Amino acid sequence: MTAGAGPRIRVLLADDENLIRSALAALLALEDDLDVVGQAASGAEALAMARAHTPDVAILDLQMPDRDGISVAAELSSVAPGCVAVIVTGHGRPGHLKRALEAGVRGFLPKTVSATVLSEVVRTVHRGGRYVDPELAAEAISAGDSPLTPREADVLELAAGGAPVEEIAVRAHLSPGTVRNHLSAAAAKLAAPNRHAAVDVARRHGWI
Amino acid sequence: MTAGAGPRIRVLLADDENLIRSALAALLALEDDLDVVGQAASGAEALAMARAHTPDVAILDLQMPDRDGISVAAELSSVAPGCVAVIVTGHGRPGHLKRALEAGVRGFLPKTVSATVLSEVVRTVHRGGRYVDPELAAEAISAGDSPLTPREADVLELAAGGAPVEEIAVRAHLSPGTVRNHLSAAAAKLAAPNRHAAVDVARRHGWI
DNA sequence: AGGCTTCGATGACATAGGTCATGGGCCAGC
DNA sequence: GCTGGCCCATGACCTATGTCATCGAAGCCT
Numbered sequence A, B: 001m002t003a004g005a006g007p008r009i010r011v012l013l014a015d016d017e018n019l020i021r022s023a024l025a026a027l028l029a030l031e032d033d034l035d036v037v038g039q040a041a042s043g044a045e046a047l048a049m050a051r052a053h054t055p056d057v058a059i060l061d062l063q064m065p066d067r068d069g070i071s072v073a074a075e076l077s078s079v080a081p082g083c084v085a086v087i088v089t090g091h092g093r094p095g096h097l098k099r100a101l102e103a104g105v106r107g108f109l110p111k112t113v114s115a116t117v118l119s120e121v122v123r124t125v126h127r128g129g130r131y132v133d134p135e136l137a138a139e140a141i142s143a144g145d146s147p148l149t150p151r152e153a154d155v156l157e158l159a160a161g162g163a164p165v166e167e168i169a170v171r172a173h174l175s176p177g178t179v180r181n182h183l184s185a186a187a188a189k190l191a192a193p194n195r196h197a198a199v200d201v202a203r204r205h206g207w208i
Numbered sequence C: 001a002g003g004c005t006t007c008g009a010t011g012a013c014a015t016a017g018g019t020c021a022t023g024g025g026c027c028a029g030c
Numbered sequence D: 001g002c003t004g005g006c007c008c009a010t011g012a013c014c015t016a017t018g019t020c021a022t023c024g025a026a027g028c029c030t
Helices: A018-029 A045-054 A068-078 A094-102 A115-126 A135-143 A148-162 A165-172 A178-190 A197-205 B018-029 B043-053 B069-081 B094-102 B114-127 B135-144 B150-158 B165-173 B174-191 B195-205
Strands: A011-015 A036-041 A057-061 A084-089 A109-110 B009-014 B034-040 B055-060 B085-087 B107-110
Touching: A011 A018, A011 A045, A011 A068, A011 A165, A018 A036, A018 A115, A018 B018, A018 B195, A036 A045, A036 A148, A036 B107, A045 A057, A057 A115, A057 B009, A057 B069, A068 A094, A068 A165, A084 A094, A094 A109, A094 B018, A109 A115, A109 B069, A115 B018, A135 B055, A148 B195, A165 A178, A178 B135, B009 B018, B009 B043, B009 B114, B018 B034, B018 B114, B034 B043, B034 B094, B043 B055, B043 B135, B043 B150, B055 B069, B055 B114, B069 B085, B069 B094, B085 B094, B085 B114, B107 B114, B107 B135, B150 B165, B150 B174, B150 B195, B165 B174, B174 B195
Parallel strands: A011 A036, A011 A057, A057 A084, A084 A109, B009 B034, B009 B055, B055 B085, B085 B107
Antiparallel strands: none
């Protein structure tokens, strides 16, 4: 369960919620084969810490103020070669999991898991293994890929705030008619009665 | 900073995210004047634990799967007299703070605070004091009360999922015309160009 | 009682939004 | 080099939505 023969695993923790991050740090510090070598409250800070401390494993929150954990993970290999990423998240959307795996993330788990799981996952990915929360994996498989074309996703995202078609058209450099077509197509694919409900559906799946 | 003369403060922890909850429990257990006597993963469970363990202080997450922490806090005094509530939350919306204080909550803080603050707040409220995160308090004051009438808030909430007016009318037992009027009034009060943007604004302020 | 506000409702009107048919340009796979 | 899919655009058509004026009922304050 605990120590191995080798040196201790160097862990970097990134989460914008101080309370959570320091609590997690305290928890991981209790494991005698883990060493929390750095903490960060934002994505940029996480990359800086990774460069400075060359951790073995980076635990990244999915949502941080400046950028999401997945984009941080994607850059991680270039600033700290050999460092593997684990993403933790409050609400795990299927689409996020897919994007995370494409970015080379080696572990993905929701915050609902028990504390012992986290330290086990850290050891697993450090050994070269992978770990994805089974429930999330099942959801991702059943949900499948996004049915939206790239432009449809773009336009739908711009529609998220309730903006009128005119504004979306300007911001996407498209004609209003085209915007309406894309929106209409997206809503149809998502089985939504209108674009606002479509935004909801797409958000739930992590497609936007 | 730490122990007093009296017995240790009995703390109940409620948060649906196991990882966070157990990390927090570990952290609080390090304080020698605090005793974590129970943990709960839902609102209902929290009330049951409160009844069983009669804690001095209950730390409640604002968002839990079955019900929000505020409604739990409101019931708390009837199942565990003498137990005071502290709410912790990821995103603190002004409206939530107001509702929380009305429900008799004695502490309210975002998860971005440092870990030492939490244990200090537990001691403060146990002594009979109150603690509200200063930043959140400032926001709440500047944001002020909801400008929406009760019906407007009802209707706006039903509009949240992108449902058409017809459906809202049925679910609110109103005529479609009235729904549109309420929606129109709400959007005007919130300085939103349409109801969907209005939903966004109201959500951000915690008014729905 | 009279005045005030809120709620609920109706009808009318202008505009925004959803749907469909159609067409041209572009690029990848066969 | 043909074909099919995606992207972008237009125009027409109908429906949903936002806005306004107006009205009646209920509740509240003085």
